Amino acid sequence: MATVHQITWRERLEAYYYLCRFDKPIGTELVFWPTMWALWIASKGIPDLKILFIMTLGVIFMRAAGCAINDFADRKVDAHVERTKSRPLATGIISAKEAVLVFLVLVAASACLLFFLPIQAFYWSFGALLLAFIYPFMKRYTHLPQVFLGAAFSWSIPMAYTAVGQTPDLICWLLYFGNLCWTVAYDTQYAITDREYDLKIGVKSTAILFGRYDIQIIVLLQLCSLILIGTALYLENILFPWSMIALVVVAFDFIYQTIKTKDRNPQICFWAFRHNRWVGFIIFLGIFLNFIS
Secondary structure, three states: OOOHHHOOHHHHHHHHHHHOOOOOOHHHHHHHHHHHHHHHHHOOOOOOHHHHHHHHHHHHHHHHHHHHHHHHHOOOOHHHOOOOOOOHHHHOOOOHHHHHHHHHHHHHHHHHHHHHOOHHHHHHHHHHHHHHHHHHHHHHOOOOHHHHHHHHHHOHHHHHHHHOOOOOOHHHHHHHHHHHHHHHHHHHHHHHHHHHHHHHHOOOOHHHHHHHHHHHHHHHHHHHHHHHHHHHHHHOOOOOOHHHHHHHHHHHHHHHHHHHHOOOOHHHHHHHHHHOHHHHHHHHHHHHHHHHO
């Protein structure tokens, strides 16, 4: 195992890059697209370019911060899981203190963005910070860490509303809980990938909690997400025609995911998790087309 003092500054920078998962943008995409749903709806289809840029940077910084604190929380676990054993903290390339420092720097960078947003966004940002910090530790205490991840990932939705000077309303919260259901669904697919290892090392997840009903509950969560998001778009008067077409395409995509993952093959479940990047994009495309048509 490598030690911290043996590596060069270039290797350390590379380790920070991998710590923040900049090599794996899937997590950023899964937060980015719901943020864009909310930003476009709150802005009535005409978002300010400055706000768009700030929200994009905020997504990148906070997702990276979440990865850093997640690896800090899992530093004694990742080495025992095949998929995560090569992460910088698991191999000892960087220290736990460095991971915490990276987290704090990224949070500080995100906080600086708030100077360019309404004061209301500053108050709501504490929710994002709290959720980003506590989520990685939840798998030690509850079988519902995916719910906490969903709450954290979805917090960018009310943040988008406050960024444009809007108070989160019913439509905002329908989007929030719709996205939360979708997040729990795809992160349970992700958790199925690691279920064998998690059971051995005592880590909890919804994949373990749901047991043999995991695929059925994922389908139910996906259905709930479509209903909640569809209701939000209907109340905003942007459901027909393009958003409805987008939701129908997503529904068929969910069916495809279900067929592919029915045997619970870990590699296929991981594919399904990654495939969800298209779900967020397709819904955004429907919203975008509705506003410009």
